[in-house]
Amino acid sequence: MEIRAVIIDDEPLSRQELLHLLSEHPDIQVIGEAPSAEKAMEIILTKEPDVLFLDIEMTGMNGVELAETLQHMKKPPAIIFATAYQDYAVKAFRVEAVDYLLKPFDENQLAQAVSRLKMRLKPAEVKPPSAGRLAVQSEDRIIYLEPDELLYVYREGRDTFLVSEKGTYPTKLSLKELEQKLKHYSFFRVHKGYLVNIKKVEELVSWSTNVFELKVRNSEKLIPVSRNYVKELRETLEL
Known part of the structure; x- marks a missing residue:
């Protein structure tokens, strides 16, 4: 796993020392250096590093x-403070810093910080879909539906319905609960009241710049799509 780093320190010798020590860690690629937070912002916004080695x-x-400013970013870089001052450790904890290195830098402490960083950046393990099916209770039986057979799921008032090519079935589960259960399958929320199996989508219809609808296979119903979801939906559907 390659980790893209930026070193931020107003002392050139400190930047050089850290650059030399990091060269012993082949997973760390230093993509920029900055002598100030202001200069660092330019690099962070254009190059989107994974981690900052940051003086205080x-x-x-x-x-x-x-570090506090960066917390407002959608995906802020990880922070490893590299400083001569011990007094900021509590504040470093508040911004969820990976580690707090003191100058002069110790090779072993740096190695431990890099190890913690790798654990922080390690992608979350995605569980494969289970073999389970959705259970629908009727008056005298329980019907089991394969998630991949569903066309879409929708909420109407306080009721939730599962729609497949075989029929429409009420369920006691909320739309939010179903979204969680179906998260490892090909379902996408297109509207506050609809989840759609994107494998069943045939057309995205645009009636105006603000009105979009989906047509799914073997269904006459046009499903509303909220404008906020259109861009992400297209990125998901298209090659």
């Missing part, structure tokens, strides 16, 4: 203030 006491915005 710098001219202008300090490292903790930069």
